[in-house]
Amino acid sequence: MKVKNPWHRPLIIFIAAVIGAGIIIMVVIAVVQNKPLYQKYKYGIVLDAGSSHTSVYIYEWPAEKENNTGMVNQKHACNVKGKGISSYSGTPQKAGESLKECMDEAKKTIPNYRHHETPVYLGATAGMRLLEMENKIASGEVLKSVEKSLQAYPFSYQGARIISGQEEGAFGWITVNYLSENFRTASGTVGALDLGGASTQITFVSEGILESPENSIDFRLYGNDYHLYTHSFLCYGKDQVLKLSLEKQIQSKLNMTDNIILEDPCFHPDYNVIKSFQSVFDSPCVKKVDQSQKENTFSHKGTGNWNKCQEAIKKVFNTSYCRFSRCSFNDVFQPPVEGQFGLKQNHPEVKEKYLAEYCFSGTYIITLLEEGYGFTSKDWKNTKFIKNIRDSEAGWTLGYMLNLTNMIPAEAPDTPLMPYGGYVSLMLVLSLLIFVFLILGFIFFRRPSCPAHKEII
Numbered sequence: 356m357k358v359k360n361p362w363h364r365p366l367i368i369f370i371a372a373v374i375g376a377g378i379i380i381m382v383v384i385a386v387v388q389n390k391p392l393y394q395k396y397k398y399g400i401v402l403d404a405g406s407s408h409t410s411v412y413i414y415e416w417p418a419e420k421e422n423n424t425g426m427v428n429q430k431h432a433c434n435v436k437g438k439g440i441s442s443y444s445g446t447p448q449k450a451g452e453s454l455k456e457c458m459d460e461a462k463k464t465i466p467n468y469r470h471h472e473t474p475v476y477l478g479a480t481a482g483m484r485l486l487e488m489e490n491k492i493a494s495g496e497v498l499k500s501v502e503k504s505l506q507a508y509p510f511s512y513q514g515a516r517i518i519s520g521q522e523e524g525a526f527g528w529i530t531v532n533y534l535s536e537n538f539r540t541a542s543g544t545v546g547a548l549d550l551g552g553a554s555t556q557i558t559f560v561s562e563g564i565l566e567s568p569e570n571s572i573d574f575r576l577y578g579n580d581y582h583l584y585t586h587s588f589l590c591y592g593k594d595q596v597l598k599l600s601l602e603k604q605i606q607s608k609l610n611m612t613d614n615i616i617l618e619d620p621c622f623h624p625d626y627n628v629i630k631s632f633q634s635v636f637d638s639p640c641v642k643k644v645d646q647s648q649k650e651n652t653f654s655h656k657g658t659g660n661w662n663k664c665q666e667a668i669k670k671v672f673n674t675s676y677c678r679f680s681r682c683s684f685n686d687v688f689q690p691p692v693e694g695q696f697g698l699k700q701n702h703p704e705v706k707e708k709y710l711a712e713y714c715f716s717g718t719y720i721i722t723l724l725e726e727g728y729g730f731t732s733k734d735w736k737n738t739k740f741i742k743n744i745r746d747s748e749a750g751w752t753l754g755y756m757l758n759l760t761n762m763i764p765a766e767a768p769d770t771p772l773m774p775y776g777g778y779v780s781l782m783l784v785l786s787l788l789i790f791v792f793l794i795l796g797f798i799f800f801r802r803p804s805c806p807a808h809k810e811i812i
């Protein structure tokens with residue numbers, strides 16, 4: 356006779372109910388956990404007041420992940436119309452006014468409720484360094500003017516200052532390596548090269564002994580120590596080197612009585628422009644010309660000859676003297692270049708002025724790398740010309756902000772074994788399994804003897 360086990364039905368229903376409830380709970384948790392969250396962002400603004408122009412960068416990062424590497428992105432960039440702020444030395448109030456359009460754009464781009472907590476920094480580079488050398492009062496006036504303009508906005512103003520060449524190099528290096536997420540991985544770092552209008556920077560990790568303390572900078576980032584070599588060559592940006600090179604050519608022709616005609620191999624053969632002496636001699640980078648010559652002009656004619664152009668450009672690097680065991684040029688210590696490099700380069704829409712100077716720029720870049728910094732054909736393979744990394748510009752501004760907001764901790768934060776969602780799901784599955792096994796065990800060991808058995812006894 357077949358006897359039904361009274362335990363079976365309700366128990367099976369109970370176990371099925373528990374498993375069913377478990378599955379439902381898991382699905383609900385998974386859905387809630389993975390629902391797209393309304394991400395809250397924080398913002399920061401950095402103005403790069405370069406020698407040739409000013410750019411306003413807006414950065415954003417998830418509010419709750421401030422100290423995670425690679426979290427800050429460039430949200431928006433605005434190029435200020437006109438020249439760099441140092442060009443307003445004669446009319447300083449215009450320096451502040453020039454920022455208005457881009458700062459109004461920043462106000463629109465950043466949500467209102469974040470305005471008051473959004474820091475704004477302005478860092479001025481080589482153009483202002485040169486103006487400060489030439490006329491400290493004028494550079495002070497220009498800085499006051501941009502300060503006044505920035506303070507009129509609802510953001511949290513954090514200062515406008517001239518940053519040092521060492522800072523410019525180091526923060527450029529931090530930007531490139533932060534965006535490439537090199538600080539937390541074992542992949543190593545890349546060196547950073549930046550060619551501006553008035554200065555150029557080279558920065559890389561060096562294993563060797565750095566013979567000049569002013570070129571050495573140490574960082575501890577995410578638990579790793581970095582020993583950097585950095586140098587910024589004031590006057591070796593593209594615009595100033597062009598002045599240097601023209602000055603050298605003009606000086607050799609100054610004793611001529613006729614109009615000076617400069618035949619320049621670095622410009623294309625159709626190029627023929629009358630230029631003022633003032634446009635060349637208006638900079639502390641070039642030797643002063645006699646006051647009586649200031650009003651003079653010269654014809655700048657292109658002849659387009661790469662070899663001759665390189666010969667002329669080589670003359671701006673002084674390699675005849677070195678106090679150290681080795682130098683790049685102009686008596687500046689530099690260890691041999693090491694590792695991979697990223698060179699920040701502009702390549703947006705081309706203005707006519709830029710186009711005319713491209714032969715010169717291209718030849719200068721190659722000559723600077725090979726003759727100046729000592730790159731060889733082997734190093735070329737390891738050099739990339741970059742403008743953006745993951746939609747963020749590879750300049751010094753991001754590194755500057757990360758440093759001032761303490762967003763790169765010295766020590767790597769301890770990370771949990773697995774993400775929170777994974778941990779909760781795993782615990783749930785394991786709890787369910789234990790529960791089911793407990794029930795099964797209970798059934799197995801506490802099973803009452805079956806009634807059919809009793810009858811036989």
Ligand SMILES: Nc1ccn([C@@H]2O[C@H](COP(=O)(O)OP(=O)(O)OP(=O)(O)O)[C@@H](O)[C@H]2O)c(=O)n1
Binds near residue numbers: 407551
């Ligand atoms: N499309 C472009 C944009 C810029 N330039 C030139 O490239 C040089 C460097 O520009 P940039 O990096 O913007 O220089 P700044 O930041 O203004 O100068 P610095 O960093 O020295 O202060 C300048 O001579 C500029 O005239 C160019 O040839 N083509």
Ligand SMILES: [Ca+2]
Binds near residue numbers: 405406480551552
């Ligand atoms: Ca620059």
